[in-house]
Amino acid sequence: MESPIDAFFREVLDDRTSVANQLEEIHGLAWEVMDSALLDLCRLRVAMLLDCDSELEVSNSDLDSEKIASLSEWSSSSLFNESEKACLRFTEEFIVDVSSIPDSSAFAVRECLGEEGFVNFVNALLVVEQRMRLQIVWRKIGEEVSV
Amino acid sequence: MTRSQRVTSSHFDNKFREALSLWQEEVVQLDLVDPVTTEVVRLRCADHHDCYT
Numbered sequence: 001m002e003s004p005i006d007a008f009f010r011e012v013l014d015d016r017t018s019v020a021n022q023l024e025e026i027h028g029l030a031w032e033v034m035d036s037a038l039l040d041l042c043r044l045r046v047a048m049l050l051d052c053d054s055e056l057e058v059s060n061s062d063l064d065s066e067k068i069a070s071l072s073e074w075s076s077s078s079l080f081n082e083s084e085k086a087c088l089r090f091t092e093e094f095i096v097d098v099s100s101i102p103d104s105s106a107f108a109v110r111e112c113l114g115e116e117g118f119v120n121f122v123n124a125l126l127v128v129e130q131r132m133r134l135q136i137v138w139r140k141i142g143e144e145v146s147v
Numbered sequence: 148m149t150r151s152q153r154v155t156s157s158h159f160d161n162k163f164r165e166a167l168s169l170w171q172e173e174v175v176q177l178d179l180v181d182p183v184t185t186e187v188v189r190l191r192c193a194d195h196h197d198c199y200t
Binding site for chain 2: 016018019022023025026029030032033098099103106107110115116118119120123126127
């Protein structure tokens with residue numbers, strides 16, 4: 001079944017169906033190659049940082065509600081394991097300035113996920129981030145056009 | 148800043164990589180933005196993402 005966010009992209013992209021199809025394809029693959037709970041944590045953190053309400057309302061895994069409530073304090077929380085903390089640190093740096101992610105953050109993720117897992121994580125994070133930024137911009141444009 | 152090489156192999160999950168390439172190809176082929184602007188944006192993004200492919 002098509003999600004509300006997929007439907008939003010279909011509506012905006014209109015007759016550019018091949019672009020919408022590709023976007024759905026890469027989004028689906030991002031969740032296939034990654035541990036869904038781990039990627040969902042990072043997705044929610046991106047949504048918090050970018051203030052993307054439509055993504056904050058969605059759950060793509062069975063994340064513990066206490067964990068979600070503590071997500072902004074992940075670095076000092078005992079609820080998050082080493083792998084989650086490494087990925088969340090990388091995620092925050094990726095969102096703020098993708099060109100300035102230090103080696104230490106990248107190597108910490110690689111250490112936890114392995115080389116292939118690290119590559120898949122970065123690609124999946126790219127998809128999640130791009131999809132979210134597109135939503136934010138297009139919803140904003142939609143609001144302004146409809147006023 | 149300087150960056151070390153972070154992965155030693157590029158032979159990972161070809162299906163995902165290929166899908167990402169197809170998505171990017173579809174996007175740059177959209178014709179609502181003129182080709183020069185599209186290329187300037189593409190090069191700026193590649194530089195920002197440290198992407199030499």
